[in-house]
Amino acid sequence: MTPDPEAIAETLAAADADETNGVIDDLSDLDVTARFRLYDDLFDACRPVFEDAADGYVRQSVVRTLREAYLGVERHPEGHDALDVEDASRAAIADQRERYVSFLLDALDDPDGRVRISAADAFDLLAVGLGMADLSDDRDRIAERLETLVASQPEKRQKHTEQARESLERLGVSGLLSGALPDDRS
Numbered sequence: 001m002t003p004d005p006e007a008i009a010e011t012l013a014a015a016d017a018d019e020t021n022g023v024i025d026d027l028s029d030l031d032v033t034a035r036f037r038l039y040d041d042l043f044d045a046c047r048p049v050f051e052d053a054a055d056g057y058v059r060q061s062v063v064r065t066l067r068e069a070y071l072g073v074e075r076h077p078e079g080h081d082a083l084d085v086e087d088a089s090r091a092a093i094a095d096q097r098e099r100y101v102s103f104l105l106d107a108l109d110d111p112d113g114r115v116r117i118s119a120a121d122a123f124d125l126l127a128v129g130l131g132m133a134d135l136s137d138d139r140d141r142i143a144e145r146l147e148t149l150v151a152s153q154p155e156k157r158q159k160h161t162e163q164a165r166e167s168l169e170r171l172g173v174s175g176l177l178s179g180a181l182p183d184d185r186s
Contacts, residue, residue: 003027003038005045012061013049020061027068035071039096042069047103056112063107063118067125070100094138101126101142105149108161116160123164130168143168 003026011019030038043066050062071093104126107119130139146165150158 003030003042005038005042008042008065009045009049012046012058012065013053015055015058015061017057020065024065024068027065030069032071035069036093036096039069039071040099042066043096043099043103050103050107056110056114059107059110059112060114060118063104063115063122066100066103067118067122070122070126071096097126097138101145104164105145108146108149108164109153109157111157113160116157120160120163120167124167127167127170139168 003023008023011023027035046062046066050059053059053062104119104122107115107122110116110119126142127139130136130142143165146161146168150161150165153161
């Protein structure tokens with residue numbers, strides 16, 4: 001059964017920790033293809049919850065939920081080929097990544113520290129995937145956007161943006177090492 005994006009958004013808006021954690025657990029059980037099919041609708045349903053919520057916990061929950069739902073095809077050993085979806089083009093995957101990154105950048109500028117911490121944590125996972133897929137151009141563009149953001153932020157918010165940028169530098173290295181390792185899959 002595919003999760004209902006509108007029902008997930010309503011659950012997040014209700015700010016019930018147990019229900020939110022249940023949603024996140026359910027999303028973690030989905031395969032890559034199911035996540036790809038769900039992600040755009042889920043993003044569209046959850047983004048207004050993030051923007052309209054006065055409660056930092058609700059905004060943090062949206063960040064955690066979208067982090068879990070993001071397909072992260074970059075982290076999958078088969079990459080783009082892991083998807084069993086006819087309409088899963090590299091461009092569609094890149095569009096999802098772009099929307100996700102833009103959202104995380106907004107979350108890094110949130111007034112609530114819990115939201116910024118969740119966004120910085122999401123960048124850790126994204127950085128690993130970008131490194132594994134050797135998407136250094138994407139990583140560099142994201143790093144530039146993070147530098148621009150940190151330059152415009154009050155000092156209190158800069159810490160988490162710097163952590164996200166450092167993740168890109170530190171965890172994005174795995175893609176550079178992938179060509180140096182022998183391929184034992186014969």
